[in-house]
Amino acid sequence: MTNQNDINAKMRAILIDWLVEVHMKFRLVPETLYLCVNIIDRYCKKVQVRRSKLQLVGVTALLIACKYEEIYPPEVRDCVYITDRAYQSSEVLDMEQDIVHKLGFRMTVPTAYPFLQRYFTLVKASDVVKHAASYYLERTLQEHDMLKHRPSEICASAVVLALNHPEIAEEDGRTLDRRVAFLPPILLEYTGLSKNFLYDRAKEISRKIAEEPVTASNRELLAVKKKYDQRKYLFVSTEYDLPTMPSRR
Numbered sequence: 001m002t003n004q005n006d007i008n009a010k011m012r013a014i015l016i017d018w019l020v021e022v023h024m025k026f027r028l029v030p031e032t033l034y035l036c037v038n039i040i041d042r043y044c045k046k047v048q049v050r051r052s053k054l055q056l057v058g059v060t061a062l063l064i065a066c067k068y069e070e071i072y073p074p075e076v077r078d079c080v081y082i083t084d085r086a087y088q089s090s091e092v093l094d095m096e097q098d099i100v101h102k103l104g105f106r107m108t109v110p111t112a113y114p115f116l117q118r119y120f121t122l123v124k125a126s127d128v129v130k131h132a133a134s135y136y137l138e139r140t141l142q143e144h145d146m147l148k149h150r151p152s153e154i155c156a157s158a159v160v161l162a163l164n165h166p167e168i169a170e171e172d173g174r175t176l177d178r179r180v181a182f183l184p185p186i187l188l189e190y191t192g193l194s195k196n197f198l199y200d201r202a203k204e205i206s207r208k209i210a211e212e213p214v215t216a217s218n219r220e221l222l223a224v225k226k227k228y229d230q231r232k233y234l235f236v237s238t239e240y241d242l243p244t245m246p247s248r249r
Helices: 009-025 030-046 051-069 076-082 089-102 112-123 127-140 144-148 151-163 166-171 185-191 195-210 223-227
Strands: none
Touching: 009 030, 009 051, 009 144, 009 223, 030 051, 030 089, 030 112, 051 076, 051 089, 076 089, 112 127, 112 151, 112 185, 127 151, 127 166, 127 195, 127 223, 144 195, 151 166, 151 185, 151 195, 185 195
8 A cells, every 4th residue: 555646544444434334235245355355465565556446456356256265156247336336347248357466366375264263173272262363353344454464474373362351251261461461372482472572563453453554534434343233243342342452561
């Protein structure tokens, strides 16, 4: 985004907020959303995008991700409809060709989602930990400055943040010492990350979650929060306090 002339990080956040809503409406698998955002970021790194075409890039990236991840991907006409017919089918198809050529047809990338599932297995995460960490991770998709970290690093930090939530720990029957952060040794071993790094990244994510992203007109972007305010996600975005890390390690 720093190299773009007509779009910026706030516009990217608005686009991803909208894509989260579209992702829910189409009932797509989680992998599709992460691949979609990855495609958008890689394309924007290579091409100057006009703000009038940013939504077209977003919905086309979603279409490509669906073709890669979904059994029954939406059709082009569905993508046109979801944009309130702001674009024509021919524009979506032309953008699809441009994206796949600019990215060299490289769609198999290490997105955050597979790492998250692996880490859940390692720490034997309960359902509430899984939903909370998924919420924290998905929330970081809107934060452009989080792209400086690897997906695996963000995933591990989101899991640590969920494990250090006092209410979640109490539900799991775990006792937390709030003077010292709980950093599972097996997670440190498998990731190769230092305690300080994991602690700092978890702290950074907790700050992002506490500050809802806003548009230039001060409209809050709440799609991820609303998504996880559902029974199937145990209402982790609203029924629990904001996540925090202990003040000392």
